[in-house]
Amino acid sequence: MFKPIKNKKVYEYVIEQIQQMVMDGALKKGDRLPSERELAEQLQVSRTSIREALRALEVIGLIETKQGEGNFITGKIEDNLFEPLSVMFMLNKGNPIDILEVRKIIEVEAVTLASERIKQEELKELERLLYGMRDTNDEKESAKLDKEFHFTIAKATGNYLIVSLFHIISSLIESFIENARFKILRRTENKKILFEQHREIFINIKERNSKKAKSLMAEHLEFVNKIIINK
Amino acid sequence: MFKPIKNKKVYEYVIEQIQQMVMDGALKKGDRLPSERELAEQLQVSRTSIREALRALEVIGLIETKQGEGNFITGKIEDNLFEPLSVMFMLNKGNPIDILEVRKIIEVEAVTLASERIKQEELKELERLLYGMRDTNDEKESAKLDKEFHFTIAKATGNYLIVSLFHIISSLIESFIENARFKILRRTENKKILFEQHREIFINIKERNSKKAKSLMAEHLEFVNKIIINK
Numbered sequence: 524m525f526k527p528i529k530n531k532k533v534y535e536y537v538i539e540q541i542q543q544m545v546m547d548g549a550l551k552k553g554d555r556l557p558s559e560r561e562l563a564e565q566l567q568v569s570r571t572s573i574r575e576a577l578r579a580l581e582v583i584g585l586i587e588t589k590q591g592e593g594n595f596i597t598g599k600i601e602d603n604l605f606e607p608l609s610v611m612f613m614l615n616k617g618n619p620i621d622i623l624e625v626r627k628i629i630e631v632e633a634v635t636l637a638s639e640r641i642k643q644e645e646l647k648e649l650e651r652l653l654y655g656m657r658d659t660n661d662e663k664e665s666a667k668l669d670k671e672f673h674f675t676i677a678k679a680t681g682n683y684l685i686v687s688l689f690h691i692i693s694s695l696i697e698s699f700i701e702n703a704r705f706k707i708l709r710r711t712e713n714k715k716i717l718f719e720q721h722r723e724i725f726i727n728i729k730e731r732n733s734k735k736a737k738s739l740m741a742e743h744l745e746f747v748n749k750i751i752i753n754k
Numbered sequence: 755m756f757k758p759i760k761n762k763k764v765y766e767y768v769i770e771q772i773q774q775m776v777m778d779g780a781l782k783k784g785d786r787l788p789s790e791r792e793l794a795e796q797l798q799v800s801r802t803s804i805r806e807a808l809r810a811l812e813v814i815g816l817i818e819t820k821q822g823e824g825n826f827i828t829g830k831i832e833d834n835l836f837e838p839l840s841v842m843f844m845l846n847k848g849n850p851i852d853i854l855e856v857r858k859i860i861e862v863e864a865v866t867l868a869s870e871r872i873k874q875e876e877l878k879e880l881e882r883l884l885y886g887m888r889d890t891n892d893e894k895e896s897a898k899l900d901k902e903f904h905f906t907i908a909k910a911t912g913n914y915l916i917v918s919l920f921h922i923i924s925s926l927i928e929s930f931i932e933n934a935r936f937k938i939l940r941r942t943e944n945k946k947i948l949f950e951q952h953r954e955i956f957i958n959i960k961e962r963n964s965k966k967a968k969s970l971m972a973e974h975l976e977f978v979n980k981i982i983i984n985k
Binding site: 613 | 765766769773776777779782783802805806807809810812813814815816827829838839840841842843844845846847848849852853855856859860863867913914915916918919926929
């Protein structure tokens, strides 16, 4: 199972071994890691190195520490404490418009795939979110339902990587385009237009009309992006 | 600048403060962080907490430790020691075919944008890589040039997020689809077909014919994906 470690930068090797065990399938979601002391003994390194490695894995969102219970493998990308891509994007002077460009690419293709693959319960969920958006007068609630509508489409592709990218792009939008969804909804006429756009997208997904759903999603995101860019 | 820290899970707050300083533009690429001792004093936390935070940031690839010189902000997403998305993908039982699907989405759109935005020196670089692929008989070298050809197209979009996604997808392919590029090149007739496909893509980018470049890239990746899936 765990192999003893030689060499320098000890915590890196600890991380590598845990990473490798996940990649080999030896560690799965929900599994509890051995205690710090056990890990230190098995890998023959100091508890400090073990603690450093575990902290890093917690920051990344790979493990979750439950007080008194130990460290568990979680693997929820949406739960990480740190947003590496947001920080990288900032350091590399990325342009916020780049985020909107990529969002459109991903979501336009996602709706195409979703139209072919969506399950009955996901269609019901889309419908529930759609009428939720129509019926609420709370802007924050509406923005939340809007995001969930798009997220449900990403999930309906059945492609876990598309779902991951959806999360990454959402957190980039939240970091770099402040209150984007909120701003859009502030104007009442927009609310009606947006409901209509979402409704038409929903109908075409439901009718498995992927080409039409695709062009409607492109139009919808062009409309949204224009508002965000001009503010 | 740095504010003293109260409360529990101390290393998280240290990370948050450093992350925030990057997001505010107070820390830039190449900047040196204060020493562990200085950080511990400024934030009024233990050196252990500082060290834990710095380790985590090193794993993520945000900082680089140079022996005897200190910790520097790097921001090279391609240099991180850990591949969070690969591990998440594994834990969430992602299907390797999902990676190929997303790769096609990103690269087909990237070549469309690249055809509109590419600079003279990037065109020259593409041409150099193309003829490098034709002239080498070394399979590894050829696979490397092939990857660089696609990477140059991603860069030519001028969209940093597309470049980041290209890196993420490349490392997923390397983790989940062993020797993908290598396998494809093993057969001599493939080598000729691939050179021809890349050549045509290059010509259409050069002629700013984005529609044709797009459909050629789609065909190229369908060809490649088919070989990878059937092996």
